[in-house]
Amino acid sequence: MDYSLTLNLPKTKFPMKANLVQKELELIEFWEQNRIYEKMMNRRADNGSFILHDGPPYANGHIHIGHAFNKILKDIIIRSKNMTGFQASYIPGWDCHGLPIEHEVDKKLGPKKQQLSTYEIRKLCREYAKKFVDIQKKEFQRLGVFGDWDHPYLTMDPEYESAIVREFGRLAASGGVYRGLKPVYWCSFCQTALAEAEVEYADHTSPSIWVKFPVRSGFREKFPDLANQASKCSVLIWTTTPWTLPANLAIAVNPDYEYAACQVDDEVWLMAKDLVERTMNVAKISEYQILKTFAGGALLGIISQHPFYERESPIVPAAYVTLDQGTGCVHIAPGHGQEDYEVGQRHGFSPYAPVNQEGKFTSEVQYFAGLPIFKANPEIIRLMREQGTLVFEETVVHSYPHCWRCKNPVIFRATEQWFISMEKNDLRAKALEQIRQVRWIPRWGENRISSMVSDRPDWCISRQRSWGVPIVVFFCSSCQYPIMDREVIEHVADLVAKEGIDIWFQREPKELLPDGFTCPRCQSAEFTKDMNILDVWFESGVSFAAVLEKRPSLRFPADLYLEGSDQHRGWFQSSLLTSVGTRGLPPYRSVLTHGFVVDGEGKKMSKSAGNVIAPQEVIEKLGADILRLWVCSEDYKDDIRICDDLLRRLSDAYRRIRNTCRYLLSNLEDFDPQTDRVPFDQMEEMDRWILHRFQELIARVRKAYEDYEFHILFHGLHNFCTVDLSSFYLDASKDRMYTRGKSSLGRRSGQTAMYEIILGMVKLMAPVLCFTAEEIWKYLPGAKDLPESVHLASLPDPKAEYLDSDLAERWETLLQVRAEVAKVLEAARAAKVIGHSLDAQVSLILTDPKLYDFLKKYKELLPTIFITSSTTLEQTESAPSDAEGYTRSGLFDQLFIKVTHAEGEKCARCWKYSPLVGKAAEYPDLCATCVSVLKSMPDQPSNELQPAVEQGESSR
Known part of the structure; x- marks a missing residue:
């Protein structure tokens, strides 16, 4: 039988075979056809709403593995919240304006761009962004991400653009926006200002030079005992940006540090005392003498001479001067650095920056007019060498700011820009206070963003490009008075909501201003428009106003913002500053930060390194659920590895x-x-x-x-x-x-x-x-x-x-005994005493009455737990002798285990050994238990379905 x-x-x-690649497509179709996301949103939500606000990815190119990680992480949260009694909608968004898109369109157009109007360029940018919104949408859906994909938010939609204009108007009305000539990050290749969040740091090779600024006056009066050396006295500075020397207006020292006058041959050099030895070693000068030391404050008021121009360079105080490197004497170019600018403001120096938008020196720069600044470096060094003001030069590889888009080095350049003040209306202090009200995950995120907000300069929000939302400011043609009235900006915002932001570039000012509007200062009716566009971080930063406050399924503030750790200086911060500046509150209750996706060795992915893993390839090979399992398996607080x-x-x-x-x-x-x-x-x-x-x-x-x-x-x-x-x-x-x-x-x-x-x-x-x-x-x-x-x-x-x-405690003991028995079973299998564990009889001797009484209660269940044919249990006062073949348990000192071949014959049905096999004449090869089961069967069971085949099942 x-x-x-x-x-x-x-x-x-x-x-058994998942076939995820095909099956997932069928399930996506099932979700769409049956509107599962919509039904999920319409369920009763006993716990109220949970709002995860999507940070908009850039509508440029296909999604990469970092996008996949971020979106899957969000989807896991959205799905889990919906399954725990919340209504958690997901409104995906895209950042559609800005330099990366315009850069791609520029590359495609080439020289043709010069023949096109701003409106025509913007039209091409819009088409480009829409194309990649559609592509990325499909790629995100393929990951299994649930959301309202038919109604995403796009920063280039008229409704969103009008919200950007309104939020700018609110900040302007509060007095928090101003126009000023200040040094900002400038990309001479893209020819625009950049925000801190648009700057990446990478290794860069620069000249490293030590330069003499000859003392012109004040030294004799300050140091009469060194009067004889005054004629050959110089202040020694160090810089890695020789191109900024034409813009030098001063030298800064720290009044609290100790400085020294060092004799080198017949010259005297002034520098910080603690940096003398290091400087001399670098310059390979072994013969020198410190003539005198004094506080840095003693140098204040001394006038030095520019190293190659007939121009004075006074010594001024600056607390930021450190002894980390250099000479303790810092050359100040107020138009080419934030700290230099601040020193210049305190001492009445203008932010002089004789560099044009292309990164070339202007005509006012003697010797170097028209030269690109980086190409001018060797020429400047050559001139100083000829004039005897160069002490030493070498090259240094250091971390240097680069444009996030074109990857070229950027500079600090003073230009007329629009800024949001960090001090006006106490924005910095309010933002820092509100940061403390937010839950930061991981907790170190609070310190990270706090330090960034504490140290950041005013926010430069203007860009000199075409593709974006313009800064809605008019200027009176007669008196140049800037028109930033809330009512005027609201009027323009209403027009934008109806017709789109392109009207700013297509219409004359009088068509955009309210009827009959005149300059409040001089009553002129003639105006011009500001043609700068807003920083894209401002655009995405006001998504709380454009999306959270507008969508019925959302609310302000959101429960959670979730992005990569780079967004502490990006979206998290721009959202915080705009929200606190207009609402007095942060736009989020919690912020979750994840690390970057890196390769299996922890290295950054790049095409040049050949270590890029594309999510599309993983999905086509393994399926999206494997990617989702990867996201779930990694601790996102650190960088996330994949290989x-x-x-x-x-x-x-x-x-x-x-x-x-x-x-x-x-x-x-x-x-x-x-x-x-x-x-x-x-x-x-x-x-x-x-x-x-x-x-x-x-x-x-x-x-x-x-x-x-x-x-x-x-x-x-x-x-x-x-x-x-x-x-x-x-x-x-x-x-x-x-x-x-x-x-x-x-x-x-x-x-x-x-x-x-x-x-x-x-x-x-x-x-x-x-x-x-x-x-x-x-x-x-x-x-x-x-x-x-x-x-x-x-x-x-x-x-x-x-x-x-x-119960759990009892079974913990049973499983511990099982583990001890398993070791002896394995030894018996290796010794060929048994083949399968069902061949075995396990004999247990216990000298511990308590453990014996415990196991005795489970005597009938022990063979099931051990997966053996039988088990015997015996209590003795003393341990069995070695000759009896028992093994002492390593965990239970008073437990002894022996495995022998089970007695009786093997049942042909259950495969257990039993002395009772063959006792029933009608079933001569079955044990008593199986005979009983068969006798109770009304008829033979059908076998219609394909039996499952699982690992280990063949033993049955």
Whole structure:
């Protein structure tokens, strides 16, 4: 007789092979056709709303792995919040203006650009941005990201553009916006000012020079004892930007440091005392003498001479001068540095910057007019060498600011720009106070953004480009008075909302101003427009006003902003400053920061290094759920590594989770949760134990979702599948699941536990493995009574009635004993005493009465726990002799274990050995238990479905 037909072998239509690449596309279509996201939004939300505001990615190019990580992380949060009683909508956004897009259009146009109007260039930029919005939208959807994709926010939409204009108007009306001549980051290749957030630091090779500024006057009066050396006395400075020397107007020293007059040959050099030795070593000067030391304050008022111009350079105080490098004497060019500018303001120096927008010296610069500044460096050095003011030169590789777009080095250049004042209306102080009211994840984010806000200069918000939202300011043609009235700006904003921002470039001022408007100062009716555009960080920064305050499903402030750590100086900060400046509050309650995605060795990804991993390629090869599992498995607080080897390991982990779920399903093929469930108090103890363990997992996973600790969630789920289920419970349950009667209490008890686990587990994994969870959902017993999508279900809550600490403690001991027995079983297998563990009889001798009494209560269950045919239990006062062949447990000192081949014959149905095999004449090759089961069977079970094949199942 074929006894396999009498077994309850696992069966399921749920496929073993995931085929995620194809299956995910089918599930995306299912979500779209059945409007699952919309239904999720329309569910009752007992906990109210949760608002995660999307930071807009740039509409330029395909998404990269960093985009994928960020969007998946957000999606996990959105899905988990919706499954825990919140209404958590997701409105995706795109940053559509700015230099990167205009730069790409410029490259495509080439020389043709000169023939086009600003409006025509803007039209091409708009088309370019729209193209990549559509491309990125599809790529984000392919990741499984839920959201209102039909109604995203775009910074180039008229409604959004009008909000930008209004927020500028609010800040201007408060007096927080001003126009000034100040040094700002300037890219001479893109020919525009840049914000700090648009500057990246990279290695750059610069000349490093030490230069003499001959003393012209004041030295004799200050140091009469050195009067004889005054004629050959110089102040020694050090710089890595020789091109700024034509703009030098002063030298700064720190009044509190000690300085020295050093004799070198017949000259005297003035510098900080603590830097003398280092300077002489660098300049390879071994013969020198310190003539005198004095406080830096003694140098104030001395007038030096420019090293190659007939121009004075006075010595002034500056507390920022340090002894970290150089000479302690800093050359001051107020038009080419923020600190230099501030020194200049205190002492009445103009921000002189004789460099044009192309990065070339202007005609007023003697010797170097028309030269690009970096190409002028060697010429300036040559001139100083000829004039005897160059002491020493070398090159240095150092971190230097570069343009984020064109990757070329930038400069500080004083130009007329628009700024938001950090001091007016106490914006800096208010922002710092509000930072303390926000929850920062990780906590170090608070210190990071606080230090940035504390130290930052006024915000330069003007750009000299075409593609963006203009600064809505008019100038009176007669008296040049700037028109920044709130009513005028609101009037323009209304026009923009109706017709788009391009009207600023197409219409005359009188067509944009209210009817009959005249200059409030001189009553002129003639005006010009400011043609600068706003910093794109201002545009995205006011998304709280354009999106949070406008969309019905959103609100201000948001519960969470979530971006990479570079956004402390970018979107997090621009949003904070604009919101505090106009609302007095931050736009967010919490800010979560993740690290950068790097390769397997922790190195930055780049095409040149050949270590780029594109999300599109991973999806085409492995599926989006593997990427989602990667996001969940990594602790995002640090940089996140990804490589082929890591993805392979995650694919293995995914298969273990999937196969565990499949095996659970395969044991539930004949289970109806409406009729076959066993009450908890009637379930077998092993089933009650696994449900206790599962409740602990539920609590741990829910807390991980709540705390955004997704790596804890991943490890918890994976360990439960591999350790609690696969390595023990499912293996130990096979005998009763396969060999007992189909409707027996023991089998139905196991099925009840397995159903509870698979139902809860698929919900727990749904926010992460959104595709796989949806696929499993359709195969659950009683699926017709469940919501049509797992994403319309709720995360399970731990059931208090399933939690039993005493039970857990007992089973912890049982599993410890099992682990000790397993070691001896393995040794017996290696010695060929047994083949499979079912060949074994385990004999236990205990000299510990307490442990003996405990195990005696489980005597009938021990073979199931050990997965052996039989177990004997004996208590003795003394340990067995060595000759008896027992092994002392390493964990339980009074436990002794022996494995022998089980007695009796092997049952042809359950494969256990028993002395009772063959006692029933009609079933000569079966044990008594199997005979009893077969006699109770009404007829032979059908075998319609394909049996599930799982790792380790062949032993059955």
